[in-house]
Amino acid sequence: MTPALQIDGLQKTYPGFSLGPVSFSVEPGSIVGFIGRNGAGKTTTLKSILHIVHPDAGSIRYFGEDFEGNERSLKQRIGFAGGAVDWYPRKRIRDILDVTRRFYPNWDEAANRKYLDAFSLDPMKTPRELSEGMKVKLNLAIALSHRAELLLLDEPTSGLDPVSREELLDIFGLLRERGTAILFSTHITSDLDKCADSIAYIRKGQLVAAESLADFRAAHGGAVLDDIMVRYEKEDFREKLAE
DSSP, X not given: OOOSEEEEEEEEEETTEEEEEEEEEEOXXXXXXXXXXXXXXXXXXXXXXXXXXXXXXXXXXXXXXXXXXXXXXXXXXXXEEOXXXXXXXXXOHHHHXXXXXXXXXXXXXXXXXXXXXXXXXXXXXXXXXXXXXXHHHHXXXXXXXXXXXXXXXXXXXXXXXXXXXXXXXXXHXXXXXXXXXXXXXXXXXXXXXXXXXXXXXXXXXXXXEEEEHHHHHHTXXXXXXXXXHHHHHHHHHHHHHHO
């Protein structure tokens, strides 16, 4: 089966920070949890994947096609949500949706209404009238409304209450059953313990694990992701103190 997303040898260098090489894939009908502490390189990786920043090396293929030269058509098949929506704060949600749907020939109006209702989003409100959690839901409702085959999610459950997070994980499970691929970056690793099929773990810009969640946890005595990450990072912290 052709991966929905294939990353090979991705690298990006800034003064004081180097990413990569990073290589992993996201298969159709799977959820890959992308984990690492703040500053490890998760957001840089996601921005490079979307060419918000241009990587220095490596290749990115969506559905077997190179992103270079096919960006416009491929973005029709990708949904991105990066936490709270922070654009057009004074525009009504209804007007934001009217503009957004024009960019997507596959826009599903029935699905959009379903998600607005499920997330209790009032189309007559503006983003500045929403809580941070509700802004996240608006961003997700938009990403889920054009039948995306691959979802790239950067902290999608940030700011959500526990019930809303559980509802969102249920939606991800349903999408996975329909064949949607999901790359899910989050600090709330307990969410990934519940829904992820695989894990990509990045530390200091280097990918240290890319394997099934079951194998990753088994290699660490069955511990939950929180405990595994703390164990890794505390060892590094103690080494710094000992220098």
